[in-house]
Amino acid sequence: MKILVTGGLGFIGSHTVVALQNKGYEVVIVDDLSNSSLSVLEGIVKITGKTPIFTKLDLKNKNHTSEFFRLHNDIHGVIHFAASKAVGESVENPLHYYENNINTLVYLLQNLSKLPYQNLIFSSSCTVYGQADELPITESAPVKKALSPYGNTKQIGEEIILDTCQSVPKFKSISLRYFNPVGAHPSAEIGELPIGTPQNLIPFITQTAAGKREQLSVFGDDYPTKDGTCIRDYIHVMDLAEAHIVALERLLSKNMNKNFEVFNVGTGKGNSVLEVIKTFEKVSGQKLNYKITGRRPGDVTEAFADTTKVNKELGWEAKFSLEDALESAWKWEQKQD
Template identity: 70%
Template sequence: MKILVTGGLGYIGSHTVVELQNKGYEVIIVDNLSNSSIEVLDNIEKITGKKPAFEKVDLREKDTVSAFFKKYTDIAGVIHFAASIFVNESVENPLLYYENNLNSLIYLLKEVSAKKEMAMIFSSSCTVYGQADELPITEEAPVKKAEAPYGNTKQIGEEIIADTCKVTPNLKAISLRYFNPVGGHETALIGETPQGKPHHLVPYITQTAIGIREQLTVFGGDYPTKDGTCIRDYIHVVDLGKAHVTALERLLNNKNETNYEVFNIGTGTGSSVFEVIGSFERISGEKLNFKVADRRPGDVAAIYADTKKANEVLGWEAKSTLDEAMASAWKWEKKVRGK
């Protein structure tokens, strides 16, 4: 069974491709390599024993997307990761995010909705909830005005898919609203390697510890949280990859209750920035150089998942601890730097 993975050479995409191939699916990756590396393709092969098919495609190019689906006519499902993903960058360059994240989705939906039958998993985000009124956050929590354009593109993306599913009975879709992915594969062959300065906490921690960055900046020490720093739900990326396979199989096996569903994907536990730093120092034996600075635009104080629906309805749950995720992130960083 052929599965298309857009953005499949990226951080989460590559780990999901590994899990798909481990389950016997034939994977076709499209990626424009704007925030990924072609070397990941060989590393996926080293892990799984099979190299996925790859096409360099920019999903913002409508004709190119159309040509791709004329070439590959027997795709049974799509997992859509391809998007710009950095909250603070989206504040600085909103039009880039609206063009890349929404146009690509629309062109993709135009093609898949024309198929006789199609299963689609959308890479959404907990940012759709904004600053929640109650924690942990359930799927029934209101979708609030987004704090940043990135979150807004995920909100709008979900609306576009839901509206399309209403009038397209042959299209079944699930949006996975996941929380903060961290860590890397146990082989240290794939992991999170940002191009340029990291936007996410954990790679900044590991790059600081290994000497690439002089100092980690903790944005905000005066939030209304247990230690004044932001609280997030950090999920091991391998657990997250497996969640995508579980969701896809729910659709392929016709176990979905409606043709559009939403699930939170997280651990159900909130960890503060200081707790993440403490976890890293504990597993690595390294003392981290960091400073506390002003809050960053677009950040909410605390967000972590209620995972009951994912556990009981989807049949998935996170297995790895924060310490295990941090250990795998550190193993990956040392492998990348040859240490």
């Protein structure tokens, strides 16, 4: 079966491509290389021994996107990662986020809804919940007004997909609302490779430890948490990749309760920023130079998943610990120039 992975050379996308190829799927990748590198393709080939089909494509270009689907009309399913993904950056540049995350999704759906197989997995986010009233967060928690344009694009994206599922009889989709993906493939052939200044905590930690960054900023220590820093649910990217496989198999087997389903994907455990820093220092043996700075716009105080639904209905659960994830991220960082 041929599976299209948009943003397939990105962090989560590349690890999911590896998992797909190891399961025997034929993978087609599209990526505009705006936040990734062709070197990732080499890493995928080294790990799997297989070369996926790759097309450099900007999905914001409607005509080029339509032409791509004319050439690849035998796709059985799409896993859609291609999107801009930084909370802080989205606050500074909202129009870029709306154009990149919404327009590309619309063009993708327009083309996918004409194909014989209309199966989509959407890369969503726990940001759709905003600051949840109750923890851990279940799928029935209200989707609140987003705290950032990035979070809003994920909310709007899910609404667009739901409307498509209701209006196109054959269209089926699973939205995976994941928490904070971290870590790298154990081979250290692929990992998180931010272009420019990292927007996520873990690559900033590893780059600081490696001497590429002078200092790590901790955004706020006055939150109502045990140590004053934000709490997140950090999930190993290899666990997350596996969740995409089981979701895809549910779609392809038509074993769904309804045409549009939503699952939280996390570990079910929250760790504070300071806990992550201390854990990294422990597994790496490196002392981190960090300072407390002001809060960052768009950040919620605390978010971690209730994983009951994904555990029961998909038979999936996280296997790797925070220590595993940080160790693999550090191993990956040490391989970089």
